[in-house]
Amino acid sequence: GGVEVRDGGDGATKEASGQLKLAVVPKAVGADYWNTVKAGAECAAQRAGDVTVQWDGVTAETDVEGQVNLIQNFVTKKVDGIVYAATDSSALAPATDQALAAKIPVAMIDSGTSPQPSGVPLFATDNRASATEAAKLLAKELGPGNHDVALVEFQPGSQTNTERVDGFKAGLAQFPNLKLVGQQPSRSDVNEARRVTENILTANPNLKGIFAANEPSVLGAAQAIKAAGKSGKVVIIGWDAAPDEVAGLRSGQISALVVQNPFKMGYFGVDKMVKHLRDKAPLASADTGVTFVTKENIDSAEIKAVLEPSCANPPVQ
Amino acid sequence: MEARGIVKRFGHVEALRGADFTVRRGEVVALIGDNGAGKSTLIKTLSGVHPPDEGEILVGGRPVRFATPVDARRAGVETVYQDLAVADDLSVAANLYLGREILRSGPLGRLGLLDKRAMRQGAAAALDELGVRIPRVTTPIAMLSGGQRQCVAVARAIIWATNVVILDEPTAALGVVQTGRVLDVVRRARDAGMSVVLVSHNMPQVLEIADRVEVLRLGRRAAQLRADEVSTDDLVAAMTGSAGTDRDGR
Amino acid sequence: MEARGIVKRFGHVEALRGADFTVRRGEVVALIGDNGAGKSTLIKTLSGVHPPDEGEILVGGRPVRFATPVDARRAGVETVYQDLAVADDLSVAANLYLGREILRSGPLGRLGLLDKRAMRQGAAAALDELGVRIPRVTTPIAMLSGGQRQCVAVARAIIWATNVVILDEPTAALGVVQTGRVLDVVRRARDAGMSVVLVSHNMPQVLEIADRVEVLRLGRRAAQLRADEVSTDDLVAAMTGSAGTDRDGR
Amino acid sequence: MSTVEAPADAQRGELSDWLRERISHAVSEFTAATALVVLFVALTFASPYFLTTDNLFNIGAQTAVIAIIATAQTMVIITKGIDLSVGSVAALAGVLGAMVVRDLGFPLWAATAVAIGVGALAGLLNGLLVTAARIPPFIATLGTMSVGRGLVFIITGAVGVYGLPRSFQLLGNGEIMGIPFAVVITVLVAVGVAFLLSQTRFGQYTYAMGSNLEAARRSGIRVGRHLTGVYVLAGVLVGLGGMIAASRVNSGQPNYGISLELDVIAAAVIGGASLFGGQGRIVGTIIGAFLIALVRNGAVLLDISIHYQQVIVGVIIWAAVYFDQYRRRRLESRG
């Protein structure tokens, strides 16, 4: 959704009702997930009219300091509002404060800061709870009896990763019949995900289930299982909904996907911000919700809207 | 081969300030001068290492431009540099044939396949001629003594020269025997019709081998002398400019 | 200073096979030998660069262990190496004072603050003594001619020597004038009671300056000779082993 | 040694020289190879799953790309250069190879040719920056790394290239007589480059330039052209590697190969290459690549967490190079 309503930015302070310039900052550029956020943000901007979205981010979710600098630079630039996803809850808190001190309103998407200042809303899903839910799904798929399971995380030390891993382990704890026999990171690289999964499979021939915690991890794990000729014999519960993940779900390689609603995050972030700037509407947090997509429900209209979001039919109710 | 009015600057140092130099076919010319007079620099312009800033070089009366050593080599100019320029990690044999490797005959050769055995044998023979004892021709150059390294560099130039051989202090590190052999080779090269340019600080050696002597001082030609008409003292005087030799020379 | 039964191996090459060597106080000893005889290697063991594999070194009759050049320097042994060992990026002055910088007086000096001006002046004076023309003492060594570099290395050793000066082919690249100056300096050092070891392939020079000559062949002492009793031909014979000299000479 | 004796002597000398050379090379790869064998045996005892055809083929296929790109890196390192751009260029090649299949319907061989062409172009750029513009290799390829990654993201819009036909997986997942195709390619590449380096004029010049560029130039080698050639050839292999990587995961990944350069340089150096040029052999590099791969494989088999894995990899890198240096000092003690 192209939103090219920019003009040459004259630098003068704008009337709240006029042209608005918003910065939207993901944790990192370069994944399907964040592109969907971008689409949502641009959709909201287009619908609101006369809003420019400047989309910029660091290249790795681990570059916390880079993101702090980026936010600072946006404050310097005096954008009208900042919508962003914090790579680190604590580290970005001062950056948010700086923006607020400069009278630039902030809305968080996907991941907030701690402390989260009042007046700064968070539009996000609960990673922890959703990962716990994923563990339950895995247990359900595997059924009774003792099973070996493994976890492919992505970036140890990053906050989202920690939340998903903790959530998943908390979920597993409720099922004594599931034993976690391997945990390796993919560093958000499909090749790496495939490699570690292959090695986990070798070491654990009885492996029955895998939880892969983000898009590249899921794709790599699925590749490895297919290459080992174990498609269907090892249950995969994945996260996110890249096209190949959806294809894997359809073909039965992947049992279920935890799908957030990144479109909605981007949309809410911009939409609520614009309303706040123009109509002085208060900013309030909202849960954007997750959907558990399986082969059964994949073709339902509601899921379709989440999986293939478009500005014509945005999944933002 | 002739050089006219060569000027070469390094930043604000003018190493050559309009230097002239001549060597004819079948002649050994000694190029002498004080330390820092510009001899090595002049030689590097003749062999294409440093293209001159001004002035021209003529081969067989026609002006040429040596932009790279490849050009000079193609004109049959072969040089032993004072700083040797050998590849330390390569073996003695490989250094001798560097840039002129012997390839296998047949189609394999056309693919660039080396004939290592032929090169080893050729290298052993060439070094033998200079009378130098070297452990093995497969030894990397890094392991050789100073004199052995210099022998390799000299052997290398001698094998390939067809027209002009330029030797920048080739015997500085050589033993008595090896020095004698090199001088023999120089004579033979001259007799075969090649031009030889020899840089040396050893005046007796210069007078023994050279037909003519050219003296460089402060980056300019200070004198041209016939070797059989002068003494060591004349040469020293010309180099240091302490006597009038440089004024009436030419 | 004395070396006894020194053995030094490089992998499977035995460079020294039980070499002996002696130099007394106030004596100039020439160390000669064919290329690859092991002269430079012997010198490096004497100056702590290569600790020997076998054998011992004695200074003033007492055995010492030179594990590093620092040890040798502390014993007053100063060396000019054949491969010079200068730092190309540093200026002439900095090289001359390397490892022995002049520091500012007072507390600043104790913090390691350099007195650059004093070093520049000292360097200019030292080079002047050798009669070498060098653009400026702040020029990086990389820009010097071969002879100029060698002058810096020689000047460096001469400034600091207190006990033994070892010179490995110090005049190989030097002009006639500079060579003469170096020989003068060698004489003065001897007269001041220092020991001088000179490696050279220039036999007339050896006979002119040395009190004694030690000949190295294939890593062993082949002869010890008094310089005033022998001729150039004797020396050559001893080095190459072509005559009987090496048999009756010690 | 008289002239008459020379030929006979040379004959004799030749055989023993040849032998000595072989032995010295064997010794040279000895440390890394020993480490490899020790690790192999240790893993065989430590994990019942290690010594299985499946696992070994897996390791082979996993290491294929690293080994191919490390081979390219070795060539560059021998010239006293370094190529930091391998990761970006491999990603660019893989992504474009995948895009021409998806968007233009190219067959696999043509897509591979495109990937190789992309690598060659990047190599040409690196080579010209180093030779014509005389930018030091570290900086030239650092720039290419940055520019290349930027291009990958611009071209893909930062989204992976998906929706490829099954046939796209042939290079990365196919087999020939039960042996992974990627392994076969790796062997061919390694043998080919090893031959090139040790037996041909091209190889000779490569070592010569790394050992002393000025000497090579004065010897009449057209160093500009030749050095560029080395970078181009390296680029070709990087492009091929990138294509195999994409094929293995059946998609073009814009994030592929971040910090890959460190892995492949480590492989080359563990295998005996010197960053100061003139030294390095492909056998060693391949051993180095497998050494790293075995550590990683073993760590997962033994369920060692990634954190301890990093510590272990670091220690092994130190150890391998320490023993190699130690052995060389013993052998040569160059002073």
Added chain:
Amino acid sequence: MSTVEAPADAQRGELSDWLRERISHAVSEFTAATALVVLFVALTFASPYFLTTDNLFNIGAQTAVIAIIATAQTMVIITKGIDLSVGSVAALAGVLGAMVVRDLGFPLWAATAVAIGVGALAGLLNGLLVTAARIPPFIATLGTMSVGRGLVFIITGAVGVYGLPRSFQLLGNGEIMGIPFAVVITVLVAVGVAFLLSQTRFGQYTYAMGSNLEAARRSGIRVGRHLTGVYVLAGVLVGLGGMIAASRVNSGQPNYGISLELDVIAAAVIGGASLFGGQGRIVGTIIGAFLIALVRNGAVLLDISIHYQQVIVGVIIWAAVYFDQYRRRRLESRG
């Protein structure tokens, strides 16, 4: 030149030498500085937000850590070394500095001392690996990079160190008379190290070792001890930098500094340091660091996406070094 004339001559020579040296150095930093000024002026015109106190202080604070660590890197590069471990070590120092505050209630100065101590230890390790174990710097520090990162994760359990008091932010976000504290520290560090390198024996030895290690050894410099000293001092600065970085983000980040080494090496090389040792000055490095920072800052102000930013950074790195090389060739043409 007679001996009598010498003193007078030296006097005269000295002044002009001094002048010449100054000028030659000025010229040497000329290219990078020119680029910096051009960029500065261009940004002033291009964006109304650029030339504001706030923005300039922001840039200063953002660049502080990079500049400090690049200063450390420059020292190592001058010795012909390289330090790939800076990112890991900075992370380790920052994380431990944060942990002692959170868990042991250390005051800020003590925590800073801990961070600096961690850096010094890592530097000592690097130094000993390079000198005593004779592992080439690239490999020694590559190992430290891997081990260091592993340790960070093991110590923190892969979770950031949070819950720090506000006072922890002083180093990174505090101000002194309106000037960011981090900027003040950077200036002090840069001036101090520049003085050390150019005016003291320690600096002289550093250049000498990088220029010709063997010559330095034969000159009686205790190269082992001294080289280790350089790595330790570099480690100290890296530790300090890591602490400032942690303070800036008010937490210990286990993932801090991944691929930081490339940024700081780029800054040093843009500023004129040579990876082949013996050359490099702190002024240049600082200019290089700010050049990169300006590009990043300007890109955001001008709404250039990160992808194009990467391309632009790459091109600027090429350009800066190209012109620097070109100028040097003109000036010296060493042949």
